[in-house]
């Protein structure tokens with residue numbers, strides 16, 4: 001693990017070819033591709049070509065297990081509690097199938113969560129989905145959780161970091177409230193792990209989901225599912241597949257037994273190319289150290305927001321920087337148009353309703369912050385007047 005002040009951030013940045021030609025500030029949508037991840041996927045292809053199906057036993061199954069262990073290390077989870085899934089949605093569907101909803105038929109989520117969380121339960125008959133509103137569209141007051149959780153609550157399912165505000169929720173506090181009334185807590189950490197330190201034992205959560213797509217630099221296709229140890233022993237998902245079977249290779253169609261570890265929450269054959277990419281991304285993150293990444297992230301977010309303020313741009317921000325991860329929201333009139341115009345200038349960010357979303361990560365720089373702010377300020381001041389912006393080069397050319 002490294003220290004932020006001695007980490008060679010520009011050497012790390014050089015591992016991501018996208019920066020040779022593009023200002024890429026969109027990690028909350030998709031982490032940048034590193035040379036290491038590309039090499040790892042090539043290695044997967046070489047093994048496939050050289051060994052065909054034998055590659056499963058020679059290396060691939062071992063690689064899958066190594067990925068489970070890396071997640072365990074990242075999240076400070078106990079042995080046998082982390083496994084893989086295909087997407088956050090597939091992980092949620094397996095988790096949802098662990099509950100019978102007879103005594104407890106209430107699922108609490110929030111208006112700020114990625115909607116694949118409520119969708120999972122909205123389609124289920126006999127389940128009441130409570131969606132807590134947000135007063136400021138940035139976070140959810142703890143009192144709202146306290147008022148909603150009761151003896152009928154099966155699960156509180158919400159995010160660690162909200163995808164449209166960057167707000168870091170107090171997951172440990174939410175968990176205390178839920179556990180006091182016998183409810184479980186599921187945390188969607190897709191926007192958290194990799195950019196903020198996560199310790200599932202300290203948070204005391206029941207479920208923690210994350211994956212490589214964004215801040216773990218592993219691309220799409222594989223996510224992580226953590227279940228607290230007593231749930232691993234006790235829960236029996238009814239949405240399942242042969243990778244959850246304890247004697248998977250017995251191919252016995254008449255008898256079922258779950259793995260005794262978190263593999264019982266798996267489904268079918270994993271996307272092995274994605275496993276290789278995920279491992280490479282995870283190695284990068286673990287080698288740098290999430291503490292150092294967080295320190296750098298705080299500097300970059302503070303720099304971006306202060307430049308934006310100076311330029312007169314509007315911002316939607318958590319009040320306290322310590323509660324703010326690397327997602328910065330700019331309210332604008334025509335976000336999709338603004339994002340398209342930025343892309344024409346080789347600046348890649350994205351949008352969500354009413355906002356341009358900019359997400360710096362350790363490999364970004366203050367110069368890139370300046371570039372996006374300058375362009376945004378020009379576009380926003382021209383909004384509605386149909387003004388075309390000029391690059392610095394065009395301006396100096398007259």
Ligand SMILES: Cc1ncc(COP(=O)(O)O)c(C=O)c1O
Nearest residue numbers: 087088089114116163188190191
């Ligand atoms: C917080 C969060 N959860 C879930 C998802 C999507 O999950 P999946 O497509 O893996 O089901 C996203 C976006 O990709 C997200 O930002």
